[in-house]
Structures are given as structure tokens and as C-alpha cells.
Amino acid sequence: MQSQCNTTHAIQNADSHLLSSRQRDDTQRIIVLGISGGSSLELSFHFIKKFPKGSMLYVVPSKSANILCKAEKNLNLIDEIYKIRTQNLCIESKITSKLASGSFSFESYIILPTSSNTLSRIACGLQDNLLTRVAAICLKEQRKLILAVREMPLSPILLENMHKLALCGVCIAPPIVGYYSGVNNLESLHDFLIGKYFDVLGIRHNLFMRWGENE
Numbered sequence: 001m002q003s004q005c006n007t008t009h010a011i012q013n014a015d016s017h018l019l020s021s022r023q024r025d026d027t028q029r030i031i032v033l034g035i036s037g038g039s040s041l042e043l044s045f046h047f048i049k050k051f052p053k054g055s056m057l058y059v060v061p062s063k064s065a066n067i068l069c070k071a072e073k074n075l076n077l078i079d080e081i082y083k084i085r086t087q088n089l090c091i092e093s094k095i096t097s098k099l100a101s102g103s104f105s106f107e108s109y110i111i112l113p114t115s116s117n118t119l120s121r122i123a124c125g126l127q128d129n130l131l132t133r134v135a136a137i138c139l140k141e142q143r144k145l146i147l148a149v150r151e152m153p154l155s156p157i158l159l160e161n162m163h164k165l166a167l168c169g170v171c172i173a174p175p176i177v178g179y180y181s182g183v184n185n186l187e188s189l190h191d192f193l194i195g196k197y198f199d200v201l202g203i204r205h206n207l208f209m210r211w212g213e214n215e
């Protein structure tokens with residue numbers, strides 16, 4: 001698949017990923033979303049739907065994610081992404097993508113969902129596709145990397161791999177709901193989870209009610 005991009009503005013500052021979220025507004029941000037072959041594509045779609053329209057979003061779907069979307073939903077993953085968002089969106093999959101170079105500046109990378117296979121490959125330093133290569137970029141360039149591990153129960157091997165990556169500064173963030181937020185349906189559950197990921201990314205939102213807000 002060729003790179004497919006639709007942008008309304010260019011972001012040229014090579015040092016932009018070094019700025020904290022408090023120093024930048026939404027129109028300056030470049031975030032990368034990886035989609036692996038874990039069975040939580042609804043969260044990927046909800047992330048894209050709620051992501052700020054003024055920010056630039058790169059999406060890196062794996063081959064397994066494409067296969068899974070077809071198998072579980074009988075849908076084409078790329079087509080579904082474009083149904084949700086077209087503005088400031090770029091879909092990349094080739095290892096020759098600019099995302100595969102540390103010289104290309106982006107702020108953060110979240111893989112949602114992160115399959116156990118993807119987690120293990122990143123922990124072992126494998127860079128055999130764009131999904132894992134971008135993770136390696138984050139590790140070597142010390143950029144924010146968030147892994148939404150979608151597996152249960154967790155084997156000792158997976159726990160060891162998560163511990164190893166956490167020691168490298170990776171944020172291990174499984175999609176676990178907090179019912180204090182008033183979750184009462186699937187939409188509110190998705191809002192809570194994506195809101196928590198936005199918190200880690202420093203993205204302002206009002207997707208869920210925080211603890212104590214109803215007092």
C-alpha cells in the first residue's frame with residue numbers, strides 16, 4: 001500500500017517532538033497510531049474519531065490488522081479509517097516511509113491495540129515491519145511510546161517483556177476501564193479508555209467524568 005495522506009497544513013519543525021504538551025497547541029502536534037492484529041479494532045476507530053481535528057495523525061496498520069478487520073467485521077480497514085477521518089490524516093505501511101527514519105519528527109506513538117506478538121517483537125528489538133520500526137525509533141530517540149496490550153490472562157513471558165520495556169521508559173497501558181466514570185454502555189466505555197490514552201498523550205478532552213467531579 002502506498003502512503004496515503006491528506007493534510008491541511010505542513011509541520012516542519014524538526015525539534016517539535018522535544019516540546020512538552022504544555023508548550024504546544026493542538027495544531028502543532030504529530031501523533032502516530034499503530035494498529036496491530038489484536039482484537040480491539042473498535043478502540044482504534046474510536047481513537048481516530050475523537051483525535052483532535054487540527055492535529056496531524058499518522059496511522060500505521062499492520063498486515064495482521066487488515067486481515068483481522070476482514071475476518072471479524074468483513075470490512076476493509078483502510079476504507080473504514082477514511083470513513084471516520086480524512087483531514088490531517090496519513091496512512092503508512094511501507095518500510096520506506098519517512099516514519100521509519102529517526103530524522104522525521106513526531107511527538108508520540110501509540111499502538112492500539114498491541115498484540116502479544118507485537119509486544120514480543122518490540123521487546124526483542126525486531127524491526128521487520130513499519131509498525132515495529134516506528135517503536136524502535138521511539139526507543140532510540142527517547143520519544144513517548146504507549147503500548148495498549150490487548151491480552152488476558154498474561155503469561156510470564158509477556159509480563160517479562162512488559163517489564164523489560166517499562167524499564168526502557170515505555171508506557172504499558174492495557175485498555176482497562178474505571179467504572180467510577182459512570183460507564184454504562186459501549187460508547188461511554190470507549191470514551192473512558194480513549195480519554196485515558198489522551199491523558200497520557202497530553203491531549204485535552206472531556207470524554208469522561210473524572211473522580212470527584214460529581215461532588
